[in-house]
Amino acid sequence: MLVYLYCCCVFLFAGGVQGLTGFGAGLVAIPLLTLMIDIKLAVGLCILHNMIITTSMAYDLRRHFDWSKIMPLFIGAVPGVLLGAYWFKHVNPNWLEVLLGFLLISYSLFNLLFRPKPLYLSSAWGYVAGFGTGAITSIISAGGPPSIIYTTLTGWRKEEMKATLTGFFLYNGLFTMVVYFFGGNFGPGTWLLFAITAPFVFLGTLLGSRLSRRINQQTYLRLVYVLLVIMGLLMFLT
Numbered sequence: 044m045l046v047y048l049y050c051c052c053v054f055l056f057a058g059g060v061q062g063l064t065g066f067g068a069g070l071v072a073i074p075l076l077t078l079m080i081d082i083k084l085a086v087g088l089c090i091l092h093n094m095i096i097t098t099s100m101a102y103d104l105r106r107h108f109d110w111s112k113i114m115p116l117f118i119g120a121v122p123g124v125l126l127g128a129y130w131f132k133h134v135n136p137n138w139l140e141v142l143l144g145f146l147l148i149s150y151s152l153f154n155l156l157f158r159p160k161p162l163y164l165s166s167a168w169g170y171v172a173g174f175g176t177g178a179i180t181s182i183i184s185a186g187g188p189p190s191i192i193y194t195t196l197t198g199w200r201k202e203e204m205k206a207t208l209t210g211f212f213l214y215n216g217l218f219t220m221v222v223y224f225f226g227g228n229f230g231p232g233t234w235l236l237f238a239i240t241a242p243f244v245f246l247g248t249l250l251g252s253r254l255s256r257r258i259n260q261q262t263y264l265r266l267v268y269v270l271l272v273i274m275g276l277l278m279f280l281t
Contacts, residue, residue, distance in 0.1 A: 046079050046080065047236070047239050047240075049079050050076065050079070050080070050088075050236060050239070050240050051239065051240050051243040052243070053071075053072050053075045053076055053240075054068075054072060054088075054092060054240045054243045054244040054247065055243040055244065055246060055247040056071060056075075056247060057069075057071045057072040057075075057089075057092075057244065057247065058092075058095075058096055058243070058244040058245065058246065058247025058248040058249075058250075058251065059247035059248070059250050059251035059254075060247075060251060060270065061096050061100070061248060061251060062096070062100065062247065062248040062249065062250060062251020062252040062253075062254070062255065063251035063252070063254050063255045063266065064205075064251075064255070064263070064266055064267055064270060065100070065204060065205035065206075065208040065209055065255075066187040066190075066191050066208050066212070067187065067270055067274065068089065068092065068093065068096055068244070069089040069093065069180070069183075069187065070187060070188075070274040070277075070278075071274065071277075072085065072088075072089050072092075073085055073086065073089060073183060074140075074274075074277035074278060074280070075277075076088070076089075080236075082183075083228075084230075084232060084233060084236070086182075086183060087223065087228055087229050087230075087233040088233060088236055088237055088240070090180075090216065090219055090220055090223055091220065091229070091233070091237045092237065092240070092241070092244045093212060093216040093219075093220075094213075094216055094217065094220060095241060095244055095245050095248070096212075096244060096245075096248045097209055097212045097213035097216055098213060099245060099248050099249065099252075100205075100209045100248060100252060101209050101210060101213050103252050104202065104205055104206040104209055104210075107202040107203060107205070107206035108206050108207075108210050109203065109206070109207065110210075111166070112166070112169070112199075112203070112207045113207055113210040113211050113214070115166045115167070115169030115170050115173060116169045116170075116172060116173035116176065116190050116193075116207070116211040116215070117173060117211055117214045117215060118170060118173060119169065119170035119171060119172065119173025119174040119176075119177070120173040120174060120176055120177030120180075120211070120215045120218070121177065121218065122174060122177070123173065123174040123175065123176065123177025123178035123179075123180075123181070124177040124178070124180065124181050124215065124218055124219050124222055125177075125181075125222065126177075126178050126181075127177060127178035127179065127180065127181025127182045128181045128219075128222050128223065128226060128228075130178075130181070130182055139179065139182055139183055140183060140278040141278065141279065143179065143183075143188060143275070143278055144274075144275040144276065144277075144278030144279045145275065145279075146188060146275070147188055147271045147272065147274055147275030147278070148271075148272055148275035148276065150192060150271070151267075151268040151269070151271040151272045151275070152268075152272060154195070154264075154268050155265070155268045155269070155272075161195075161196055161197060161198030162196045162197075162198075163196075163197060163198050164193065164196050164197055168193055168196075169190075169193060171189075171193075172189040172190045172192070172193035173189075173190065173211070173215075174189075175188075175189030175190075176188075176189045176190040176211075176215065177215060177219070180215065180216075180219055181219060181222070181223075187208075187212070188271070190208060190211060191208065191267070191271070194207055194208060195264065195267065200260060201255075201258075201259075201260045201263045201264075205255070
């Protein structure tokens with residue numbers, strides 16, 4: 044019973060984080076969940092919950108969708124998901140968490156301290172970011188950083204960033220879920236815990252989305268970078 048209550052609280056918080064920033068549910072949930080449950084169960088849960096989060100956010104942000112921004116990320120993610128799903132059964136994901144944590148902390152602190160100007164990257168970099176996101180998502184369900192970093196370098200507005208990430212995570216998450224389902228990676232325990240925690244992640248997402256409307260672009264970007272630093276530290280500590 045304590046495990047169920049703990050997981051509900053984690054997903055309430057994780058949904059709120061992604062509702063606020065457009066990303067982060069998996070990055071928040073995985074380190075916290077693995078304090079109580081097996082990492083592979085945690086990954087499966089986050090993949091399923093991603094569909095609840097991104098579907099509700101996609102409806103909320105539908106007016107800001109731009110498929111020319113989303114599709115390079117998704118197309119690049121397809122081979123990344125397939126490769127990551129293969130690695131999931133054959134490698135220890137802990138080393139990837141350490142490398143990802145270092146990347147998050149370094150990049151975010153640089154932006155917080157120096158405030159560099161956007162590079163206005165071309166859409167070609169979206170394919171690269173999508174591939175990295177797909178591969179990492181399949182292994183540790185926390186593949187957001189490559190695509191998040193890409194969007195912060197484009198100079199897009201807050202709503203464009205959130206809509207692009209949400210649209211991408213929706214389609215990438217659906218593809219990942221299908222691959223996992225047919226790969227036999229969802230066990231009975233995963234479905235039971237998913238059913239128990241689903242209402243909490245939905246509520247958290249709604250609350251986070253409402254709060255996001257009240258903040259400006261500069262505050263939003265600061266929140267993004269601070270959150271990435273915290274996530275990077277969690278990856279080192281767990």
